[in-house]
Amino acid sequence: MKKAILIAAMMLAGSTAFAMGDGDMMMKDGKMMRMEGGKAMPMDKEMTTSDGSKVMMDGTVMKKDGTKMMMKNGDSMMKSGEMMDKDGKMKK
Numbered sequence: 001m002k003k004a005i006l007i008a009a010m011m012l013a014g015s016t017a018f019a020m021g022d023g024d025m026m027m028k029d030g031k032m033m034r035m036e037g038g039k040a041m042p043m044d045k046e047m048t049t050s051d052g053s054k055v056m057m058d059g060t061v062m063k064k065d066g067t068k069m070m071m072k073n074g075d076s077m078m079k080s081g082e083m084m085d086k087d088g089k090m091k092k
Contacts, residue, residue, distance in 0.1 A: 020035045020040075020076065021035060021078075021079070022035050022036055022037065022038070022079075023035065023036075023079035024076060024077065024078050024079055025043065025047060025055055025076065025077045025079075026040070026074075026075065026076040026077070027059050027071040027072060027073050027074065027075050027076075028040065028073065028074075029073065030073065031043075032055070032056075032057050032058070032059055032071070034047065043055075043057050044057070045057070049077065049078070049079055049080060049081035050079060050080050050081060051064060051080060051081030052064035052081070053077070053081045055071075055077055059071035059072075059075075061077065061083070063081075069083075069091075071083075072085075072086075073086070074086025074087075075091070
């Protein structure tokens with residue numbers, strides 16, 4: 001809840017940054033990273049979000065419904081399965 005409020009407040013203020021929490025993933029410089037202990041660490045295995053989406057080490061995302069997407073530099077995937085672009089806008 002706090003993360004959602006923080007993200008909303010920063011978006012209203014015009015900030016493109018948003019808070020990443022442990023378990024969240026992002027594509028940075030062509031490599032998948034995951035947040036752990038407040039630090040970005042290289043992903044070393046496929047991860048599954050709480051909505052059933054699978055995130056591969058190359059940035060491929062396979063949604064539970066079979067939809068396949070490729071993350072781009074700056075894209076983030078929350079551990080809940082919500083995806084955001086580099087500007088903090090939700091992607092579908």
